[in-house]
Amino acid sequence: MPYVHYLNCRNPKCMKPILLPHPKHPDTQPNQAEYPTVDWKKFFLCLECKQVNEYSDKNVLMEMRDMPHPLERDEYLCWSIRYNCDEENCGTRIETFAVADDSVAAETMLDIFLCQPLSVLRLCPRGHWARMPQHPKDFDVIPCVFPC
Numbered sequence: 001m002p003y004v005h006y007l008n009c010r011n012p013k014c015m016k017p018i019l020l021p022h023p024k025h026p027d028t029q030p031n032q033a034e035y036p037t038v039d040w041k042k043f044f045l046c047l048e049c050k051q052v053n054e055y056s057d058k059n060v061l062m063e064m065r066d067m068p069h070p071l072e073r074d075e076y077l078c079w080s081i082r083y084n085c086d087e088e089n090c091g092t093r094i095e096t097f098a099v100a101d102d103s104v105a106a107e108t109m110l111d112i113f114l115c116q117p118l119s120v121l122r123l124c125p126r127g128h129w130a131r132m133p134q135h136p137k138d139f140d141v142i143p144c145v146f147p148c
């Protein structure tokens with residue numbers, strides 16, 4: 001039976017589902033799916049409300065569907081939006097993920113990401129509160145595999 005994995009956007013005013021790409025092997029049974037395990041924590045961008053929130057394995061939901069949803073396509077791509085920590089001599093990558101169908105270009109993805117207030121601070125993996133860069137050229141937006 002077809003099934004989908006999704007997150008519900010954590011913005012209380014939005015709560016739209018963020019559909020996750022299908023696992024690599026479409027035949028995989030749900031209980032064997034290559035989906036997040038314990039202690040999984042990632043930041044995702046919601047393309048609906050343009051908010052970035054942190055999600056954990058407990059936020060990943062699965063739903064059985066009799067029929068694939070019309071908006072559901074196999075071509076869902078995962079993107080990684082990255083910049084480096086601005087703490088001196090750190091430069092550790094700070095990463096946010098987004099999922100979109102293949103009509104969304106990297107530039108569009110960055111435009112949506114940059115709707116966040118610049119004052120947003122993110123904790124770098126080495127423990128610094130990092131600001132977002134001022135210039136779009138300081139971001140990398142690249143297609144990636146789903147970060148299991």
Ligand SMILES: [Zn+2]
Nearest residue numbers: 009014046049
């Ligand atoms: Zn949202």
Ligand SMILES: [Zn+2]
Nearest residue numbers: 085090124128
């Ligand atoms: Zn840092």
